[in-house]
Amino acid sequence: MANTKPNILLIYTGGTIGMIKDFKTGALRAFDFKNLLKRIPELNLLDCNIDTVSLKKPIDSSNMNPEYWVKIAEIIEKNYGNNDGFVVLHGSDTMSYTASALSFMLENLAKPVVFTGSQLPIGDLRTDAKENLITAVQVASLQHRKKPVIKEVCLYFEYKLYRANRTTKINAEHFEAFASLNYPELAESGVHLKVNKEYLFKPNLKKKLVVHKKLDKNIALIKLFPGITEQVLQSIFNTPNLNGVIIETYGTGNCATEQWFINALKKAINKGIHIINVTQCSGGSVIMGHYETSNQLKKIGVISGKDITTEAALSKLMYLIGQNIPDKTFKTSYEIALRGEMS
Missing domain, CATH: 3.40.50.1170 (L-asparaginase, N-terminal domain)
Incomplete structure (x- = not known):
């Protein structure tokens, strides 16, 4: 200039x-x-x-x-x-x-x-x-x-x-x-x-x-709490055109191990809904498989948000779904830091 x-x-x-x-x-x-x-x-x-x-x-x-x-x-x-x-x-x-x-x-x-x-x-x-x-x-x-x-x-x-x-x-x-x-x-x-x-x-x-101007708003945010019911979870997963869900789990990525809960997530993933695991804590990181309570999530294909914030997790999900990334590579794409948003 x-x-x-x-x-x-x-x-x-x-x-x-x-x-x-x-x-x-x-x-x-x-x-x-x-x-x-x-x-x-x-x-x-x-x-x-x-x-x-x-x-x-x-x-x-x-x-x-x-x-x-x-x-x-x-x-x-x-x-x-x-x-x-x-x-x-x-x-x-x-x-x-x-x-x-x-x-x-x-x-x-x-x-x-x-x-x-x-x-x-x-x-x-x-x-x-x-x-x-x-x-x-x-x-x-x-x-x-x-x-x-x-x-x-x-x-x-x-x-x-x-x-x-x-x-x-x-x-x-x-x-x-x-x-x-x-x-x-x-x-x-x-x-x-x-x-x-x-x-x-x-x-x-x-x-x-x-x-990039294409963002997919067909996503949801679920914050886990003791006593969350199968009906509440299913009502969200049954939302028409839903493409992705951020789940705020406990601590380092832990959740309930009840079979209905795992089955609900597995069914959603099989339908092509991307599920991201982020922690409810203000600081710290999701470490999938660190405890038994998160090991099942890892096995069924839940994506680790690592130490990303909920705000960044949501916008990253909108952005990546908007890029029409194939389901086979979506998990890898999400778990890689694109703009320094995760460690």
Whole structure:
């Protein structure tokens, strides 16, 4: 690019970070991102050029869905050649889902896509929005020899940069809302911005960006609990057009060993439904066969999610089913880390 400063595109999808409080009424109203630099003049101190774009109708993140994921991916695809980095402003409730999905959809990504948001509106006296936004833009503009330092989808919140598909929202009230319990943070913001380069994702820079837009929503999530009945399980497996199921099991991937339970899973697998085993625990990994209670799952062909988060497991399942991978190789494809989402 002719311009020596990195070009960063801010993409506003909705959420608390895009709201500002009317101090007379106390009501929240949408923030006009065209006037972003006027509202946050500190952004002018960053050594980059900033442009903004918004979804036509910004949404609350509770209404986020795969159709919006495709729209965000298309914005990045359209502007990829003219920008050095992207910052996606998103509501925190479903941010880990969207950011994880984008990590799979953007194959061979060689530039930073940094998700951020806030717990308080940008105009609130105690807001965390300004710091999150300013540092997210700074992270997205980091370069070494005129090449981006970060080359993956990340999530920045409360002084820490995480790999997006390793994150989970853990708190609805604290500013430290996210955690990455199975992978170290990529960077930490203090007096200095410290980047942990050894943990950064290293894509194949010889390949061009490929944006995948086909996602299969015909999947389900089952969280096991003591007393779950055969009727409940069967009602889910009998859902028309169901192609995949994530099962949140206990501990390292354990479940009930009652015959009806194993038979229900085996029957579903024989019908072509992909079943993924992930742990209910916030941290740790599924180790199939480690205990007798998970050994039967391994024998019938349940797929190990290893240490993947539920958010990443769901979006990876949507993505891989959308790729029309043959049933014979699907298990192998799922158990391989594609974007650093599992160890």
